[in-house]
Structure formats: C-alpha cells, structure tokens
Amino acid sequence: MGTKKLNSIYKKLYTSFGPQYWWPGDGPFEVTAGAILTQNTNWQNVEKAINNLKAARALSPKKLHEMSHDKLAQLIRPAGYFNVKARRLKNFTNFLFNKYGGSLKKLFNQGIESLRKELLSVNGIGEETADSIILYAANLPIFVVDAYTKRIFSRHNFIRHDADYSEVQKFFMENLNKDVKMFNEFHALIVKLGKEFCLKSNQRCKLCPIG
DNA sequence: TGCCAGGCCGGGT
C-alpha cells in the first residue's frame, strides 16, 4: 500500500481543509503541557485550563514544579481528570528538573529514539503524548497516531483493524518523507477529517476526501 | 439528556 497513495491522500486533505496551524499553543512548554492536558479531552476544555495557567502566570516548568498539587489541579480543572493531569504535569516537571536542569532545550537536544524513550519513562506520558511532544514541541520528525488515525485508515483498509500503535506509526513513516512540516499538517488534517466527516458514532463517512 | 473528546495507568486474568 503505497507511498504514492498516502501522499495523494495528504494532498487531498490539504486541498480540502487547508493548513491547520497546529499546535495551537505558544512555545514548547505550552505545547508540552497541552499535550498532557488534551489526553482524551476536547481541545476547547484544554484551552480554558491553559488560560487559567496563563492568568496565574504559572505556565513555565519552574512555576508548575513549585506549585502545590491542589493549586495546580484547581487551575486545570476545566480540562477534566484534573487530579490525574496535575500529577502527570508534575511528573514531567520533576523529570525535567532532575535530568535536564529544567531545560526543554536540553531535553530536546538528543536523538529522536532516545528522546522518545526518555519521555515514555515519565508516568503519564504514553506513546501519543510523547510523539506529540516530539513533533509539535521539539519539531522533530515523528508521526503522531491517535484514535482517529486508526479508525479512519483501518476503515479504508490501509491497516489492520487491530493494528497497535507502533504498527500504524510504521505504516505512515515508511511511506512518507520524514518532513516535520508535513507530519505536523497530516496529523492535524486527520483529526480535522475525523471531526468533520467520519466517525460520528460508527458510520462510514460519505464526503470523506480519502474516498 | 446522554454521549463524547487529539489517553494512560494499574490491577486482574
């Protein structure tokens, strides 16, 4: 299932929807925090949480690191799972200060494989979150797979219905150039497609640009 | 009104 086909799907999506301007966040730390906050959660709710953090001037590794769990949990409340996510954000900042002096730049200054392993070692950062941070915060070429990606591309028989994360990711990365900008848009366009057309409940989409 | 959203972990089989 080829490279050309996948490229053509990307082009169709881009032509239909245009650039998506992801990640809708300002700077690498906001993107990283957003990646954790958006786990199984609508972006609209995440924005409220991020705005709360901004209003409290708390959106930095140091500030989050120093803030109490309860205070942080209250600020991010609109994003849902606020206790879980407060813990996860703190797990990340603890990790960042313990191993990288609190510097995202230092964290990101290593090979992708190694960076991915480091991120996955943080409790609360799984594959999708790690890859989102790598692509959208570190600007390194890795393909982000989410629920939409699996459902859309298995429905169209590009991948098996029970394909796991790494299998899906491999499918994309083996058939596309490792281009950060394109990976960025492609994933965002898949999410857009999922929201707009496909997969409201479990019906096949009719207007889907993939065809 | 109920269902879902850009997951992940921990415990049980």
Next chain:
DNA sequence: ACCCGGCATGGC
C-alpha cells in the same frame, strides 16, 4: 500479553 475500570469537565 491483553482487558477493563477509573479518572472528570464542558459542549452539543
């Protein structure tokens, strides 16, 4: 190695 319950708000 999977499977499942838990985590929680806001929008439609």
